[in-house]
Structure formats: structure tokens, C-alpha cells
């Protein structure tokens with residue numbers, strides 16, 4: 001999925017933040033400039049300004065180069081490919097709706113697996129490319145590409161299968177699952193099925209040098225600021241000191257309060273992963289995902305280590321439905337992996353300062369996640385709790401707020 005990046009200042013260190021290369025820094029920056037006050041988030045239940053949403057969110061999906069980033073994610077591609085082709089009985093002779101078809105790949109695979117008709121809905125001009133791809137692969141008679149927002153278009157019939165790749169960072173960033181829920185409630189037959197059928201969010205204690213690096217980057221940015229204030233005063237005669245506090249807030253938010261994208265190695269996870277929530281795609285409602293509150297426990301499994309924060313990720317499953325299960329259940333996991341990471345990576349929620357931890361220490365964590373008021377596709381997460389060491393000593397981890405941007 002695409003990602004925005006927080007760009008509070010156009011300093012060089014921001015541009016070299018450890019994000020994957022597909023992040024459209026400038027587009028994100030420009031699109032935040034276009035946000036008007038009418039862009040009330042759906043988090044609060046208010047209407048979303050479609051033009052603003054298009055500028056902020058959809059515009060990046062109109063680029064082939066961005067679609068290619070997703071098409072090159074082997075873990076993602078293999079999971080969807082296997083889910084379809086190892087469960088052809090769910091597709092043969094069936095009607096399929098692909099929500100957010102992008103390049104058209106899932107629609108074409110559905111047709112190759114024997115679907116009678118595939119409706120491939122895409123909000124952006126990528127729809128034109130998808131139509132060409134469908135034609136070039138000989139499926140124009142099966143796949144109908146429809147340009148438009150899922151919420152606005154009409155289909156001539158209800159469908160047997162809804163397939164979609166809707167997942168964002170930490171599963172719910174981008175809030176695209178809302179559109180899949182809408183599609184399901186309007187267009188899925190009563191006995192129809194969802195691809196994927198289930199999704200889960202995970203959180204685990206972790207160690208990383210990244211957190212210390214971020215703190216140093218923050219201190220470097222502030223040193224640079226004080227130097228800038230001095231120089232501006234002495235060369236140009238204006239004291240910029242009045243900006244110091246708001247600048248500090250911006251930099252703190254960026255370096256210390258924004259979760260970091262990373263593909264972690266499994267040995268950086270120092271305790272048992274805890275399940276934050278599980279979603280049944282057939283029954284979940286927008287209300288179920290608009291705010292999430294979870295109290296979870298984890299046990300430290302590594303001795304003499306440092307708790308530097310928490311890592312969050314998700315997985316999705318293709319199980320069919322109880323009455324008509326998958327012949328082969330497929331999992332797409334974005335957990336830390338030794339081999340091939342995904343473009344979703346993991347979200348790292350840093351802890352400043354790190355806490356010493358040892359095998360057997362018990363962690364209790366309260367997580368609360370909601371949509372950002374300024375942009376319903378971005379998330380804010382509160383994480384706090386405590387760690388009870390095997391010695392009996394208990395250390396509180398004060399609640400911190402993080403942005404997933």
C-alpha cells in the first residue's frame with residue numbers, strides 16, 4: 001500500500017529517514033498543503049471531502065511506478081496468487097468484485113482461475129491501464145474495469161466473491177477497509193465470500209538501534225536550529241527564538257513520536273507477540289475498526305536485553321467461509337522475517353529511554369488506536385503499561401502517543 005511521510009521541515013535528515021523508497025515525499029508534502037478545513041475525518045463520523053481525499057490519498061495510486069512497488073512485493077503476490085489458484089473452486093463460474101483493482105492483477109488472476117465475470121473497480125486513472133492489461137491478456141470478455149469510487153458505482157448484479165488488497169501499515173492505516181465493507185454490504189451475495197477472509201494485528205516488545213539513532217537525529221536537528229537562530233540574529237538582525245518551542249514540537253513529533261517503518265529481523269523481537277485484534281472480514285463493521293482498545297500481555301523471552309519499544313504488524317488469511325472453506329488456507333504475514341520482508345514492514349513504536357529487561361519479565365500493555373482528526377486515513381496510537389521484572393520490581397511505561405503517518 002502507499003504511504004505518506006511526515007515532512008515537518010525540508011531538512012536533509014527528513015529526506016533520508018529510513019522509509020522504503022516508494023514513499024512519495026514531495027507528493028505527501030504538497031497534498032498536505034491542499035488540505036482544507038472541510039477535510040473532517042470519518043474518525044469523527046463527519047463527511048470526507050472527496051477532492052481533498054483524492055489529493056491526499058488516491059493521487060499516488062494513479063502512478064504505474066507505485067503500482068509496480070506493490071506488484072514487486074513477492075510475499076504479497078505469492079499469497080494472493082496461491083489463495084486464488086489453490087482455491088479455484090471458489091472462482092470457477094463465479095462472479096467476482098475486485099475492490100481497488102489498481103493495475104488489474106487480482107481481477108486477471110480471478111479470470112484465469114475461471115471466474116465467469118469480474119467487476120474490477122478502481123478510483124484512479126489507473127483504471128485505463130488496468131483495462132489495457134486485461135485486453136492484452138485476453139480477458140476483456142470476462143473482466144469489466146469500472147473507473148469510479150466503490151461507494152459511487154453501480155453493478156448489474158451481486159457477486160459470489162469480493163477480493164481486495166486493502167491493507168495499510170499496521171493493517172488499518174489508509175482506512176480502505178471501509179470501502180470493502182461498503183462493497184460487501186451492498187454487493188456480496190448472502191452466501192458470498194471475502195478474499196482475504198480474516199485479518200489480525202500483532203504487537204511485540206522489541207530492541208533496535210533505530211530508537212537511539214532517532215534521539216540523536218532529534219538532538220542534531222535542535223542543535224542545528226539553535227545555530228540557525230544565532231546566525232539569523234547576527235547576520236540579518238531578526239531574532240527567530242520565538243519559533244523555538246513550536247519547532248521543537250514539530251521535531252519531537254517527527255523524530256520521537258512518529259512510528260518508524262522497518263523490516264525487523266526476528267531476533268529483534270524480545271518477547272511473545274500479543275494479538276491486538278482479529279477481524280472477520282465477513283462480519284466486521286466500520287465501528288469495529290474506527291477505534292481499537294486492547295489490553296495485552298507479553299513475556300520477555302530474551303535475557304539481559306533492552307526494551308526499546310514495540311513492533312506492530314498484521315497478517316491476513318484466506319479461509320473461505322465455514323460452509324464453503326478454502327481447500328488450501330493461505331496466510332499473508334508481515335511479521336519480522338529472516339528471508340523476505342514485505343513493503344508493509346513493521347511499525348516501530350519507540351520507547352525513550354529504553355528499559356532493561358530479562359527473560360521472564362512480564363509486560364502488560366494498553367493500546368488504543370484511532371483515526372487522526374485531520375485525515376481519517378492516518379492513525380494515532382497510545383501505548384503504555386508496565387513491566388514486572390522477575391526480581392519483583394515493577395517499572396511503569398507511561399502512556400505515549402504515536403502517529404502512524
Ligand SMILES: C[S@@+](CC[C@H](N)C(=O)[O-])C[C@H]1O[C@@H](n2cnc3c(N)ncnc32)[C@H](O)[C@@H]1O
Pocket residue numbers: 001002058061062070071099100101102103104105106121122123124126148149150151164165166167176179
Ligand atoms: C493497495 S492498491 C491494490 C491494487 C491491486 N488490487 C493490487 O493488488 O495490486 C489499492 C487500490 O485501490 C484503489 N482504491 C482504494 N479505495 C478505493 C475505492 N473506494 N474505490 C475504488 N478504488 C479504490 C486505489 O486507488 C488503489 O489502486
